Amino acid sequence: xxxIIRKLREFAAERDWDQFHTPKNLAMALSVEVGELLxxxxxxxAEESRELDPETLRKVREEIGDIQLYLARLADQLGxxxxxxxxxxxxxxxxxxxxxxxxxxxxxxx
Amino acid sequence: xxxIIRKLREFAAERDWDQFHTPKNLAMALSVEVGELLxxxxxxxAEESRELDPETLRKVREEIGDIQLYLARLADQLGxxxxxxxxxxxxxxxxxxxxxxxxxxxxxxx
Amino acid sequence: xxxIIRKLREFAAERDWDQFHTPKNLAMALSVEVGELLxxxxxxxAEESRELDPETLRKVREEIGDIQLYLARLADQLGxxxxxxxxxxxxxxxxxxxxxxxxxxxxxxx
Amino acid sequence: xxxIIRKLREFAAERDWDQFHTPKNLAMALSVEVGELLxxxxxxxAEESRELDPETLRKVREEIGDIQLYLARLADQLGxxxxxxxxxxxxxxxxxxxxxxxxxxxxxxx
Numbered sequence: 505x506x507x508i509i510r511k512l513r514e515f516a517a518e519r520d521w522d523q524f525h526t527p528k529n530l531a532m533a534l535s536v537e538v539g540e541l542l543x544x545x546x547x548x549x550a551e552e553s554r555e556l557d558p559e560t561l562r563k564v565r566e567e568i569g570d571i572q573l574y575l576a577r578l579a580d581q582l583g584x585x586x587x588x589x590x591x592x593x594x595x596x597x598x599x600x601x602x603x604x605x606x607x608x609x610x611x612x613x614x
Numbered sequence: 615x616x617x618i619i620r621k622l623r624e625f626a627a628e629r630d631w632d633q634f635h636t637p638k639n640l641a642m643a644l645s646v647e648v649g650e651l652l653x654x655x656x657x658x659x660a661e662e663s664r665e666l667d668p669e670t671l672r673k674v675r676e677e678i679g680d681i682q683l684y685l686a687r688l689a690d691q692l693g694x695x696x697x698x699x700x701x702x703x704x705x706x707x708x709x710x711x712x713x714x715x716x717x718x719x720x721x722x723x724x
Numbered sequence: 725x726x727x728i729i730r731k732l733r734e735f736a737a738e739r740d741w742d743q744f745h746t747p748k749n750l751a752m753a754l755s756v757e758v759g760e761l762l763x764x765x766x767x768x769x770a771e772e773s774r775e776l777d778p779e780t781l782r783k784v785r786e787e788i789g790d791i792q793l794y795l796a797r798l799a800d801q802l803g804x805x806x807x808x809x810x811x812x813x814x815x816x817x818x819x820x821x822x823x824x825x826x827x828x829x830x831x832x833x834x
Numbered sequence: 835x836x837x838i839i840r841k842l843r844e845f846a847a848e849r850d851w852d853q854f855h856t857p858k859n860l861a862m863a864l865s866v867e868v869g870e871l872l873x874x875x876x877x878x879x880a881e882e883s884r885e886l887d888p889e890t891l892r893k894v895r896e897e898i899g900d901i902q903l904y905l906a907r908l909a910d911q912l913g914x915x916x917x918x919x920x921x922x923x924x925x926x927x928x929x930x931x932x933x934x935x936x937x938x939x940x941x942x943x944x
Binding site: 505507508511512515518519520521523524526527528529531532534535538539541542545548549550551553554556561564565566568569570571572573575576578579581582584586587589590591592593594596597598601603606607608610 | 615617618621622625628629630631633634636637638639641642644645648649651652655658659660661663664666671674675676678679680681682683685686688689691692694696697699700701702703704706707708711713716717718720
């Protein structure tokens, strides 16, 4: 992940894109990419979404790549490590959803 | 990241949440978290979004954590590594946006 | 709808909110509200989503109201009528998805 | 709006699409369309978003049309009138954001 973040800095610097990469714009761009991801799933049944055909899976993998890139870039612009933020949030979630209370209930992962 | 993915599997298994964690539902959940992230930025100017106050930054960090968790979990359910997907997509983006053509133009990062 | 648009102008003017209601910000706000809508549906099965309990239905109705308000406000700021835009788009969709080809296939409504 | 809702019922019935138009799927589709709308605004400054060039404005109008169509369709599947839901929500917002307290503060429209 550190290597990706470093490469993203280079990628933006070479193209003079730092001017566009405000946290506000990057959050929007992240949202656009998530919309593209959802497009692949919108009409599928729950079961179908578990068994994507190879072509759809390839496209979904690209969208996941895009989302990860924008998330890493946004976090970096704010001085945040996305992996550490995830680790800390998972600990919060453990306490928020104790096993005995959350078991088998359709509630949020996070 | 591998450790987070492993912990997320454990987290879901303990709570019997695999039944809810279809790729379709996880994509929706990811979208919900991105909406919560956007909420912090919606009325800010570009400049303000670069200088969040400590309390907003703390909340934004939690949202980034949530997004990273759902993204990792979704990718895992599809047999995808989010970091490898990002690395591969960055290479595609390099070719899609050559430095000499993309320089200084407000176009997509990815 | 015209009455709502007129009231929204008044609502914003009274609060001196026109400064925040740029099309960019309103598009973001719309996205935030759609995220809040999705939150109610994310873990439901397709069948459950057709039969919401009264309390969830009440909240979903409020989110639909919010989305309609922001959509009308955004359209108004761009000099667009949302109802006419919808009518025109529906005609485009009729041609894009001819009955004989689209019948029974999980494709986009619009 | 009533005419649009009636035409959407016909449109879906002719194509045998009611099976796909669960509230859950329609909420996702709405989110996808909002993502397409955001794509036009993501790298623009606030000022640029107020002065779209004619081609972008045309595309944005189509996206607004799509969003209005899905919103109307979703509301209809839940037995809700989007215009009445908006009217009621605007009254709630009036109370939530009294003029004297909300004036000039970057807070939510709704």
